Amino acid sequence: MASKRFAKADRRRCVSCGACENECPKDAVKVWRGCYAVVNEARCVGCGKCEKVCPAGCIEMRLREDGESAK
Amino acid sequence: MKKKHWYDYLWIWSIIYFALGFFNILFAWLGLIDFILPLVLAIFGGNKFFCNHLCGRSQLFTVLGKNLKCSRNKPTPKWMSSKWFRYGFLIFFLTMFASMLYQTYLVFGGAGSLKEAVKLFWSIKVPWGWAYTVRPASDWVAQFAFGFYSLMLTSALIGLIVMVLFKPRSWCSFCPMGSMTQLICKFKQRGGSPEISEE
Numbered sequence: 490m491a492s493k494r495f496a497k498a499d500r501r502r503c504v505s506c507g508a509c510e511n512e513c514p515k516d517a518v519k520v521w522r523g524c525y526a527v528v529n530e531a532r533c534v535g536c537g538k539c540e541k542v543c544p545a546g547c548i549e550m551r552l553r554e555d556g557e558s559a560k
Numbered sequence: 561m562k563k564k565h566w567y568d569y570l571w572i573w574s575i576i577y578f579a580l581g582f583f584n585i586l587f588a589w590l591g592l593i594d595f596i597l598p599l600v601l602a603i604f605g606g607n608k609f610f611c612n613h614l615c616g617r618s619q620l621f622t623v624l625g626k627n628l629k630c631s632r633n634k635p636t637p638k639w640m641s642s643k644w645f646r647y648g649f650l651i652f653f654l655t656m657f658a659s660m661l662y663q664t665y666l667v668f669g670g671a672g673s674l675k676e677a678v679k680l681f682w683s684i685k686v687p688w689g690w691a692y693t694v695r696p697a698s699d700w701v702a703q704f705a706f707g708f709y710s711l712m713l714t715s716a717l718i719g720l721i722v723m724v725l726f727k728p729r730s731w732c733s734f735c736p737m738g739s740m741t742q743l744i745c746k747f748k749q750r751g752g753s754p755e756i757s758e759e
Contacts, residue, residue: 504641505742506732507612508622514562521754523608523745541633542626544726544733545641 494535494550498526502547509539509548567613571623574616578716581709585691585702588709595737602741606748611738618729621719625728636726641733653715653736656682660707668700675703679710680717 496518498509503525509518510526517532518539526548528539540548580587594617598610611618625631639645666672676689688709692702719731732738 502641504646504733504735504738505608505611505745506618506729506735506738507608508618508729508732510612511562511622520608520612522606522749522752523602523742524749527754542727542729544636544729544731546635546638547641 491531491553492533492535493553494537495530495533495553496528496535496537496539496548497551498528498539499547499549500525500527502545504545504547506544508542508544512538512542514538565613568619570614570616571619572616574620574716577616578713581713582691584694585688585705585709586697588705588712589701591708591712594712598737598741599744602744602748606745608738608741608745611732611735611741617716617719618732618735621723621728621731624720625723631723631728632725633728634726636722636730636733640722640726640730646734646739649734650736650739657711660704660711663707664700664704667703668698672703674699675706678706678713681714682710 496509498518505520505523505525507520507526510520512518514536515532515534517529517534518526519529521527526539528548530553535550537550540550577587577590580590594615597614598608601607601609625633663672663675667674676687676692677685678688679685688706692706695702715731715735719735722730
């Protein structure tokens with residue numbers, strides 16, 4: 490069953506440091522060719538670890554149902 | 561639990577690097593690896609594997625800030641990861657690097673003398689002659705080492721300060737090497753996107 494939340498990275502603000510990639514327990518976040526982080530929404534379990542670790546604050550958690558921010 | 565790789569322990573190298581600089585400043589030259597390798601990987605590999613996995617400094621900030629809880633873990637101010645600050649800091653950093661190279665050139669050409677000091681935050685001169693008592697190299701080699709160690713130590717101190725104040729890896733949000741390699745990667749991938757790649 491998919492989680493209620495999933496992570497979404499803002500490509501324009503991402504600094505592609507890879508902190509999220511290293512933190513993700515499900516390998517759902519990858520830095521795409523050194524440019525920005527991309528989240529595989531299907532794999533994401535919505536734990537929020539990537540959001541906590543992101544130094545640029547470019548990851549936010551969203552609700553799956555309606556796409557609204559979970560905050 | 562994620563599988564650990566050999567490169568997950570490179571934070572130890574970061575500590576060793578700065579420790580070696582206290583014994584013999586010529587070891588500062590080894591820091592060039594952290595300058596050249598990210599650029600090589602970005603230019604030829606089109607990735608930021610160095611930032612993502614090989615950067616001992618960012619790992620050290622994670623160990624200190626997250627594992628040892630030395631960070632307040634507050635959000636990094638948005639301006640620190642804004643484009644104007646990141647690229648502004650990159651330009652400033654490169655200018656200081658060029659200035660350091662010029663100082664080395666002056667010593668090489670005999671127009672300047674060796675200054676056995678480490679300059680912190682580009683302004684505070686700290687006598688460091690005790691790390692260069694035996695002189696096996698030319699003066700310009702030592703001058704570069706003093707200048708380069710100053711740059712490395714200053715950036716590490718800035719990183720430690722923002723680590724304590726904000727998130728463990730806050731330094732990464734405006735790290736000049738990170739900004740430069742991201743620019744290279746974006747240039748190489750211009751017009752591309754993960755969505756196009758998957759098709």
